[in-house]
Amino acid sequence: MPDQHSQDEKTGALVSTDAPQFQVAAKNPKRIEKVAALTFFVSLVAFAGFGAAFWQNASNAMLGGTLGVGFLGFGAAMVIWGRYLTPRGPFEEERAMMATTREQHDEIVADFVVRGRVAFGRRGFLGAMLAASGAVFGIVALFPLVRSLGPLPKKSFYHTKWKRGSYVSTVDGRRLKASDLTEGSLATVFPENDLGGALSQTVLIRVQNGGSVVTMPGRETWGPEGYVAYSKVCTHAGCPVGLYEQLTKQLLCPCHQSLFEVTKGGIPIFGPAPRPLPQLPLYVDSSGYLRAQADYDEPIGPGFWERGGTA
Amino acid sequence: MIDRLFTWFDNRLAISRSGRHLLNKIFPDHWSFMIGEIALYSFIVLLATGVFLTLYFVPSGQDVVYHGIYAPFDGQTMSAAFKSTLDLSFSVRGGLLMRQMHHWSANIFVGSIVVHMLRVFFTGAFRRPRELNWFIGTTLMILAIVNGFLGYSIPDDLVSGTGIRIAYSILESIPFVGSYLATLLFGGVFPGNGSIIPRFFILHVLIVPLVIFGLLGAHLGLLVKHKHTQFKGNGAREDNVVGAPMWPTFMIKTTGFLFLTTAVTVLLGAFVQINPIWLYGPYIPFHVSYAVQPDWYMGWLDGALRVMPSWELHLPGHMIPNVFFPAVLLPGITFNVMMAWPWIEAAFTRDDREHHILDRPRDRPVRTAVGAAVLAFYFVLFGASATDVLANYLSVSLNVVLLSFRVLCVVVPLIVFPVTYKICTEMSHTKGAGKRKQYNIIVRGEDGGYSAVPTEAYAGYRHEVLEPIDVDSVDLSGVMGEPEPTGTAGVYQIPRDYR
Incomplete structure (x- = not known):
C-alpha cells in the first residue's frame, strides 16, 4: 500500500x-x-x-x-x-483539480482583452469588411457549389414514367396481354420507356378470372378483366411491396410488414404504412394488350413535406 | 547508440522535460476500463483491413456483366461495386478474410463503444470535469454508427440497397428540406444518377474516419489531461490516481491487448460467416428479400420503424410523413438527451463539484434506474426489428407479435425502472453485498472451543477494505435519490429503514 x-x-x-x-x-x-x-x-x-x-x-x-x-x-x-x-x-x-483560481482566470482574461483591444479597437470598418467578404464566400459555397451536387426535386416526386396508353411490360420488355396471367398470379411490370425503373415499378395482379375489379367508388373502369395494378413502392419507407397472399388478396411489404388490401383500393390494414398504395388505371386495348389509362393520380411512395393532401 | 539517438531527439524535442508525466501516467486496474481499449483497437483493425479492401473495391454504380468464379451470377448485370465485392470474396487472396474481419470489426467497434458508454454512464464518469469528453464520446458513437451504415451500404447488394432505399425515404421525410436533401445527395430522385455509391464511399473511407480520428485524438488528449477516474479502495482518493504506470506495465499489457482484439477479429473472420452478399445478389430496385435486417446497431431504428403506428401529420398543403417520427425525431431526441445528460443530471442533483472517484451503480439508484429503463426501451425496439422472424419462428401471427412489441416498448421500461431502483437500494442496504466471498475455517482450539477464522478471498489476495471516505471530499448530498449520509468520522451508513 x-x-x-x-x-x-x-x-x-x-x-x-x-x-x-x-x-x-x-x-x-x-x-x-x-x-x-x-x-x-x-x-x-x-x-x-x-x-x-x-x-x-x-x-x-x-x-x-x-x-x-x-x-x-x-x-x-x-x-x-x-x-x-x-x-x-x-x-x-x-x-490536480481542473478548476483554476480566480487570479489565473482574471489574468488571462485581462491579457486577452488588452491585447485584443490593440488589434481590434477602432477597427470596426475592417471587421465589417471581413464579415461581408466571408458572407459572400459562404453564400457562394452554399448555393452554386452545394447546389451542383444534384438537381432540385421540382416535380420529379409527383410523376412516374407511366402515361396514357403505356403498354404494361415485363422487365425484359415483353408487352402483357390480358390472357397472360392466370387467376391469383402476379407480375412486376413497367412502362416500356422505364424498364426496371425504381419509381415506375408496378405490381400487376389478376385477382379474378374476368369481369371488372372495382376497388373503390370512382375506379369502376380501372380493373379490367380481373386485373388490378398498384405501385410497388411502399407508402411507408419505399421498399418493394413484394409478397402477395393469394388467399386473402393482400400485399405485404417485407421490410416493415405493412399489409395492403388489394381488392379495396390498396388501403393499409396493418403495420406502419399510413396511406393506400396508388392504383394504376388499366384498360385492355382492341388487340388484348394491357395498357395504362394514365399515370398515377397521386405521388407514389413515402411521404414528403410538400406532398400535402390527405390520407 | 540508443542513448545518442535519444539525446539527438531530446535536444530537439525536450522529451526529458515533457515526457516524464507520460512515462508515469497511472492506469487504474479495473476490467471495465478495457472496454474503451477494445474500441480503440478495433478502430485500428478497421483501418488496417479497410486499407486492404480499398485496394480492390471499385466504388462505382456502373453496370457491368459478371463473368467470374461464382457461377450462379455468370452473365448477370450488376454494379461494379457489387462485382468487385464478389471478386474480393472469391478471387483476391485473403480477400474474404479481410472483408469478414472488416465487417466483424465494425460490429465490435460500435459494440464496444456502446458498452464503454454504459460503463461511463452507470459509474458517473461523465461528471465534471469530464462532460466535454462525454460529449465527444457520444459524437464518436454516432459517427461510428453512421460509418458502419455507409460501409454496409457500398457493396450494393440486395439487402444493403434496400437499406439505402429506406435511408432515402427517411431523408425525404424531413420537413421543409427533405426532398431537396434527398435529390442533392442522390443526384436526383431515387435511385439518382449513380453517384450514391461513390459518395457513400468517399464519406466512408475518408471524411467520416478523418473526423473520428480527430475526435479520438481529442478524446484521448482529454483523458491524459484529466487523468483516469478510479473506484474507491486501494488508497484511491479524489486527488490521486492509483494503479500501474504507463511504462512499462501498461505499455506491455495494452499492446498485448491490441493483438488479442485483433486475434478475436481474425478468428471471427475465419470461422463465422458475415454478410454473404453472394447469397443476397445485386441490388435490383424491384427485388426484395424476406427478413431484411440491418446490422445490429441499426436494429433499434428498424424496430422503431416497425412498431410506429400508421400515423402521419397533415397540415394545409404540407405533411410530416410517418417515418419522420421513428427515424428522425426519435434518434434526434435520443442523441441530444444523451449528449446533454451530464448537464441534465447536474441540474437535478445541483452537484457541480469535480469527481474523480467513480460511483458504484447501486449507490445512485435513480441514475441507474433511468439508464436501465432507457436501455430496456431500446432493447425492445431492437427485438422489434425481428418481428417477422419471430412470428415465423414461434408460429404466431405477425399481428400478435407486432402488437405485443407496441405494448412492450411502453410497459418494459415502466417495469424496469422501479425494479432496478429497488434492487439498487436493497443492495446499498445489504452489508457486504458485492464484496468478494471470504470463507471461514472453523478451528477447534486447545481448550476444545470452536472459532471461525476468515480466509483470504483468493490465495495471495489481500482484500482491500474500502477506506472510509472523508465526507468533505465527496459530495453525497443532494444527489438524486441519494440517502443523506449519516454516521460519524466520515463513515456513511444508510439507515436501514430508508425508502
Whole structure:
C-alpha cells in the first residue's frame, strides 16, 4: 500500500527501484517466463503457418485460423509478460483539480482583452469588411457549389414514367396481354420507356378470372378483366411491396410488414404504412394488350413535406 | 547508440522535460476500463483491413456483366461495386478474410463503444470535469454508427440497397428540406444518377474516419489531461490516481491487448460467416428479400420503424410523413438527451463539484434506474426489428407479435425502472453485498472451543477494505435519490429503514 507518495518530489520519477512495489508481480517469475516464451513460440509457428497458407492460397479458415492463433499467442504472451513480470505496484500519482483560481482566470482574461483591444479597437470598418467578404464566400459555397451536387426535386416526386396508353411490360420488355396471367398470379411490370425503373415499378395482379375489379367508388373502369395494378413502392419507407397472399388478396411489404388490401383500393390494414398504395388505371386495348389509362393520380411512395393532401 | 539517438531527439524535442508525466501516467486496474481499449483497437483493425479492401473495391454504380468464379451470377448485370465485392470474396487472396474481419470489426467497434458508454454512464464518469469528453464520446458513437451504415451500404447488394432505399425515404421525410436533401445527395430522385455509391464511399473511407480520428485524438488528449477516474479502495482518493504506470506495465499489457482484439477479429473472420452478399445478389430496385435486417446497431431504428403506428401529420398543403417520427425525431431526441445528460443530471442533483472517484451503480439508484429503463426501451425496439422472424419462428401471427412489441416498448421500461431502483437500494442496504466471498475455517482450539477464522478471498489476495471516505471530499448530498449520509468520522451508513 502506498501510504506515502510513491513519486520522487524532485525528479518526478517513481519511487526507488528498491521499493517493494518494484518487485515483479509473479511469485515464480521463472515459470511465468517459460509460459510466456512457449506462448510466443506458438504464435511464431502460427505466423509461419499463415505465410505457408497464403502462399498455397489455402481456404479462408486456414488463413484466418493460422493468423488468428498467431495474434492470439502474440497478444497473450505480452499480456502475461505485462501482468506478471513487471513491477507489481500499486503506484500513485497526484492529481490536480481542473478548476483554476480566480487570479489565473482574471489574468488571462485581462491579457486577452488588452491585447485584443490593440488589434481590434477602432477597427470596426475592417471587421465589417471581413464579415461581408466571408458572407459572400459562404453564400457562394452554399448555393452554386452545394447546389451542383444534384438537381432540385421540382416535380420529379409527383410523376412516374407511366402515361396514357403505356403498354404494361415485363422487365425484359415483353408487352402483357390480358390472357397472360392466370387467376391469383402476379407480375412486376413497367412502362416500356422505364424498364426496371425504381419509381415506375408496378405490381400487376389478376385477382379474378374476368369481369371488372372495382376497388373503390370512382375506379369502376380501372380493373379490367380481373386485373388490378398498384405501385410497388411502399407508402411507408419505399421498399418493394413484394409478397402477395393469394388467399386473402393482400400485399405485404417485407421490410416493415405493412399489409395492403388489394381488392379495396390498396388501403393499409396493418403495420406502419399510413396511406393506400396508388392504383394504376388499366384498360385492355382492341388487340388484348394491357395498357395504362394514365399515370398515377397521386405521388407514389413515402411521404414528403410538400406532398400535402390527405390520407 | 540508443542513448545518442535519444539525446539527438531530446535536444530537439525536450522529451526529458515533457515526457516524464507520460512515462508515469497511472492506469487504474479495473476490467471495465478495457472496454474503451477494445474500441480503440478495433478502430485500428478497421483501418488496417479497410486499407486492404480499398485496394480492390471499385466504388462505382456502373453496370457491368459478371463473368467470374461464382457461377450462379455468370452473365448477370450488376454494379461494379457489387462485382468487385464478389471478386474480393472469391478471387483476391485473403480477400474474404479481410472483408469478414472488416465487417466483424465494425460490429465490435460500435459494440464496444456502446458498452464503454454504459460503463461511463452507470459509474458517473461523465461528471465534471469530464462532460466535454462525454460529449465527444457520444459524437464518436454516432459517427461510428453512421460509418458502419455507409460501409454496409457500398457493396450494393440486395439487402444493403434496400437499406439505402429506406435511408432515402427517411431523408425525404424531413420537413421543409427533405426532398431537396434527398435529390442533392442522390443526384436526383431515387435511385439518382449513380453517384450514391461513390459518395457513400468517399464519406466512408475518408471524411467520416478523418473526423473520428480527430475526435479520438481529442478524446484521448482529454483523458491524459484529466487523468483516469478510479473506484474507491486501494488508497484511491479524489486527488490521486492509483494503479500501474504507463511504462512499462501498461505499455506491455495494452499492446498485448491490441493483438488479442485483433486475434478475436481474425478468428471471427475465419470461422463465422458475415454478410454473404453472394447469397443476397445485386441490388435490383424491384427485388426484395424476406427478413431484411440491418446490422445490429441499426436494429433499434428498424424496430422503431416497425412498431410506429400508421400515423402521419397533415397540415394545409404540407405533411410530416410517418417515418419522420421513428427515424428522425426519435434518434434526434435520443442523441441530444444523451449528449446533454451530464448537464441534465447536474441540474437535478445541483452537484457541480469535480469527481474523480467513480460511483458504484447501486449507490445512485435513480441514475441507474433511468439508464436501465432507457436501455430496456431500446432493447425492445431492437427485438422489434425481428418481428417477422419471430412470428415465423414461434408460429404466431405477425399481428400478435407486432402488437405485443407496441405494448412492450411502453410497459418494459415502466417495469424496469422501479425494479432496478429497488434492487439498487436493497443492495446499498445489504452489508457486504458485492464484496468478494471470504470463507471461514472453523478451528477447534486447545481448550476444545470452536472459532471461525476468515480466509483470504483468493490465495495471495489481500482484500482491500474500502477506506472510509472523508465526507468533505465527496459530495453525497443532494444527489438524486441519494440517502443523506449519516454516521460519524466520515463513515456513511444508510439507515436501514430508508425508502
